[in-house]
Amino acid sequence: MYLRLLFLSTLSFYIFSADMLYVTRARISSTAAMGDLGVNLSFQENYVAMSNGLVEITLSNPEGHLTGIQYNGVDNLLEVINDETNRGYWDVVWSPPENTSRTKGTLERLAGTSCEVIVETEDQVELSFSRTWNSSLEGKLVPLKIDKRYILLRGSSGFYTYAIYEHLEEWPSFNLDNTRVAFKLRKDKFHYMANSDDRRRDMPLPDDRLSGRGEQLAYPEAVLLVDPIESHFKGEVDDKYQYATELKDLRVHGWICMDPPVGFWQITPSNEFRVGGPIKSELNSHVGPTTLAVFASTHYGGSDLIIKFGESESWKKVFGPIFIYLNNVTDEEDPHTLWEDAKNQMSVEVEGWPYDFVTSDDFQSKHQRGSVSGRLLVQDRFINSKGCISASGAYVGLAPPGDIGSWQRECKKYQFWTKADEEGYFSIPNILTDEYNLYAWVPGFIGDYINSTIINITSGVNIDLGDLVYELPRDGPTLWEIGYPDRLAAEFYIPDPDPRYANSFLLSDPNRFRQYGLWDRYSELYPDNDLVYTVGESDYTKDFFYAHVLRKTNNDTYEQATWTIKFSLYNINENETYTLRIALASAHQSDLQVRVNDLNEVPLFSTGKIGGDNAIARHGIHGIYWLFNIEIPGNILYSHEENSIYLTQVNNESRFQGVMYDYIRLEVPQTKTMNINS
Ligand SMILES: *[C@@H]1O[C@H](CO)[C@@H](O)[C@H](O)[C@H]1NC(C)=O
Ligand SMILES: *[C@@H]1O[C@H](CO)[C@@H](O)[C@H](O)[C@H]1NC(C)=O
Ligand SMILES: *[C@@H]1O[C@H](CO)[C@@H](O)[C@H](O)[C@H]1NC(C)=O
Ligand SMILES: *[C@@H]1O[C@H](CO)[C@@H](O)[C@H](O)[C@H]1NC(C)=O
Ligand SMILES: *[C@@H]1O[C@H](CO)[C@@H](O)[C@H](O)[C@H]1NC(C)=O
Ligand SMILES: *[C@@H]1O[C@H](CO)[C@@H](O)[C@H](O)[C@H]1NC(C)=O
Ligand SMILES: *[C@@H]1O[C@H](CO)[C@@H](O)[C@H](O)[C@H]1NC(C)=O
Ligand SMILES: *[C@@H]1O[C@H](CO)[C@@H](O)[C@H](O)[C@H]1NC(C)=O
Ligand SMILES: *[C@@H]1O[C@H](CO)[C@@H](O)[C@H](O)[C@H]1NC(C)=O
Numbered sequence: 001m002y003l004r005l006l007f008l009s010t011l012s013f014y015i016f017s018a019d020m021l022y023v024t025r026a027r028i029s030s031t032a033a034m035g036d037l038g039v040n041l042s043f044q045e046n047y048v049a050m051s052n053g054l055v056e057i058t059l060s061n062p063e064g065h066l067t068g069i070q071y072n073g074v075d076n077l078l079e080v081i082n083d084e085t086n087r088g089y090w091d092v093v094w095s096p097p098e099n100t101s102r103t104k105g106t107l108e109r110l111a112g113t114s115c116e117v118i119v120e121t122e123d124q125v126e127l128s129f130s131r132t133w134n135s136s137l138e139g140k141l142v143p144l145k146i147d148k149r150y151i152l153l154r155g156s157s158g159f160y161t162y163a164i165y166e167h168l169e170e171w172p173s174f175n176l177d178n179t180r181v182a183f184k185l186r187k188d189k190f191h192y193m194a195n196s197d198d199r200r201r202d203m204p205l206p207d208d209r210l211s212g213r214g215e216q217l218a219y220p221e222a223v224l225l226v227d228p229i230e231s232h233f234k235g236e237v238d239d240k241y242q243y244a245t246e247l248k249d250l251r252v253h254g255w256i257c258m259d260p261p262v263g264f265w266q267i268t269p270s271n272e273f274r275v276g277g278p279i280k281s282e283l284n285s286h287v288g289p290t291t292l293a294v295f296a297s298t299h300y301g302g303s304d305l306i307i308k309f310g311e312s313e314s315w316k317k318v319f320g321p322i323f324i325y326l327n328n329v330t331d332e333e334d335p336h337t338l339w340e341d342a343k344n345q346m347s348v349e350v351e352g353w354p355y356d357f358v359t360s361d362d363f364q365s366k367h368q369r370g371s372v373s374g375r376l377l378v379q380d381r382f383i384n385s386k387g388c389i390s391a392s393g394a395y396v397g398l399a400p401p402g403d404i405g406s407w408q409r410e411c412k413k414y415q416f417w418t419k420a421d422e423e424g425y426f427s428i429p430n431i432l433t434d435e436y437n438l439y440a441w442v443p444g445f446i447g448d449y450i451n452s453t454i455i456n457i458t459s460g461v462n463i464d465l466g467d468l469v470y471e472l473p474r475d476g477p478t479l480w481e482i483g484y485p486d487r488l489a490a491e492f493y494i495p496d497p498d499p500r501y502a503n504s505f506l507l508s509d510p511n512r513f514r515q516y517g518l519w520d521r522y523s524e525l526y527p528d529n530d531l532v533y534t535v536g537e538s539d540y541t542k543d544f545f546y547a548h549v550l551r552k553t554n555n556d557t558y559e560q561a562t563w564t565i566k567f568s569l570y571n572i573n574e575n576e577t578y579t580l581r582i583a584l585a586s587a588h589q590s591d592l593q594v595r596v597n598d599l600n601e602v603p604l605f606s607t608g609k610i611g612g613d614n615a616i617a618r619h620g621i622h623g624i625y626w627l628f629n630i631e632i633p634g635n636i637l638y639s640h641e642e643n644s645i646y647l648t649q650v651n652n653e654s655r656f657q658g659v660m661y662d663y664i665r666l667e668v669p670q671t672k673t674m675n676i677n678s
Contacts, residue, residue: 038122039152048115050125050152055326057152057159063111064129064148065089072262072328079184085109087184090163093177094142097308105177110146118359123154126359133171143171153357157327162320164362169314176307178297179319182290185264190255190289194339195243201505203287204233214238219617222516224501237501237516240286241618244299247271248278252346253285256338261331263338266291267323269349272432275411276301278395279487281620295319296411300623302612304409315412318362323349354430364432370457372398373427374465376420378445380472388469391424391442398428398436398455405448407439408624431457440470443486446583446663447473447627473629475579476670480535480567481663482544487625489585489660492546495521513546514619519655522561523552535567547616548649549658558655562599562648567666569643574635576669580645582630586623586660587611595646596636605630609651617656625662
């Protein structure tokens, strides 16, 4: 263990109590020049502290848990009534490989056994808290070498943390269910939370969730506040999943303390180390007050996103750095402006990526990385017969080589995504050296693009891929379509919540789908018969429920629901094949069966048991995307008579099973001329 003792800073002194580090600091009279001071490092028995005159952070030594964050006259922004291991920490959930299908394993707070000063200059201090693994720890600690780093820069109003995880070939196989950094802030200070422009507000207190004040609803995370300390929260549901955000929008979030006015923000400047692609949703900040930086999890993805290590598998990954940003205003200013300032700081951090002050060789610097650019076009003969359309606003990304859409489930390596401009031009900078495939999808168009040519990123390369053409799945012109292909169910009918569970701040668009309990609204809206959608008459924004859930019966069982799509056809060629394309925005342990014109026949198509994204229970509007292309022989369709497509989700072991549709389309055979309205 690295041990050092420095003289205490002349400006501060510390008092250590036995069970709790409580740092008191002499008030500094001249604050003007504080940002210009160098960074100081001081070791105490069992602790190490670093300060730059603006921020002082204290870590347990050698574990490397954050025990104190001192800022703007507040001794500790972290929850001082919590145990020191439960204030600011890195953790994992892991399990032995036999538990592959399970998403719950052992929760382990990653504790170092050795502390090392990596950098100590006036401009920067970087500390490492590490531990390794050997077979004597089998079954006790996750079989990973862990190196947690903390960086404090001169003049910086916050600090950085990152970690390097490594699994050696000779170590046992295991599953890593999730990993994150968690911050527990003081509940007496932080009451206002901001996760995005439309999800920020005063929050209930953690005590409101306790029995007596709160009543658990369908699962432990969802609690009805029946007797909250602040009575205006009465009747609200508190559930951290109501705040979940897509990774592409999850760059800054946190809390504001009003007195003194202080903001605590978690800024994630790059998504390269997160898993599952840019629209995977993740938790962020929630009642606690808690702020999380989740790097990998099964949320909104399911067990496919468990990171599984097989026999003889070596792996190394850098998570972060992320930035913890602290800001303040004078007592006269509005503390809510701290959120605007935090967003500005987020832009500064994004601009600064990849950070040049990170010392680990495992973190590639800007000049070691490469870049890719090009233009994506879409070809859909039935929209534009002459040629290609610009893939305006396409999501384009580099991810490890795989199959179509494999990036959704990819969780071991790094991904690099961008959004193409209006003309489909894209450019992806700062890509780590490795081999990749290029993937894309285009809002407004069905399916997924993959270019299976290996793209080899080497240091300094700038690869121009030129024009790439995404040929859409298409067998013939559209007879009818339901929805808008964008991987979301948001355009469909989202019901008002049960008034018993309505949270007023979620009543307005675009957050309506986040309300608790919408799954049970289906059987209230369709008490006698299941949903019937008639092409040409129905309006999917009103007549197509956003989720194909189970029907709740009077005796609290949940039963299959069969939805019907009715449409007419003329001039059918019995020898030709029609194509039904069903794009799902989510599936949870579902088996979707498709029948045509005869509900008693064996299904024409069945998805088999698919999905585990749990988006219905977690108030999501999508999970993982699925596309099914189903052939319908012309000889089972009726000419000049109404046809029915029956969609049945058959699995009903739990109430949250079901699918969300993204988009459904019927194509007539290519050889036929358009016969939509004939
Ligand atoms: C660091 O320590 C030096 C020497 O004790 C002191 O002059 C300086 O003000 C300290 N800086 C900070 C940021 O505490
Ligand atoms: C904000 O906090 C810093 C660090 O404690 C302090 O130097 C500065 O005076 C504070 N600014 C305001 C406006 O309170
Ligand atoms: C793995 O699963 C078994 C059986 O379900 C259970 O007894 C065990 O506790 C699990 N282990 C972990 C680490 O989750
Ligand atoms: C294995 O790890 C344990 C716990 O860190 C340590 O006490 C022991 O010395 C290590 N054994 C070997 C052979 O390195
Ligand atoms: C990618 O580049 C590396 C380094 O130049 C090389 O070792 C590797 O063989 C290349 N891979 C392919 C598929 O060309
Ligand atoms: C894949 O990319 C290469 C350039 O790397 C290009 O030549 C090829 O046409 C692309 N393939 C498709 C299917 O777009
Ligand atoms: C539950 O009620 C439904 C009608 O609401 C009925 O069809 C079904 O048989 C009942 N199931 C049980 C187990 O009683
Ligand atoms: C599933 O549906 C069947 C009838 O369709 C019913 O008997 C059973 O109780 C349902 N299961 C659950 C868990 O509600
Ligand atoms: C379908 O195929 C059969 C057998 O080849 C043929 O007799 C019939 O005319 C065909 N129907 C149409 C509409 O082309």
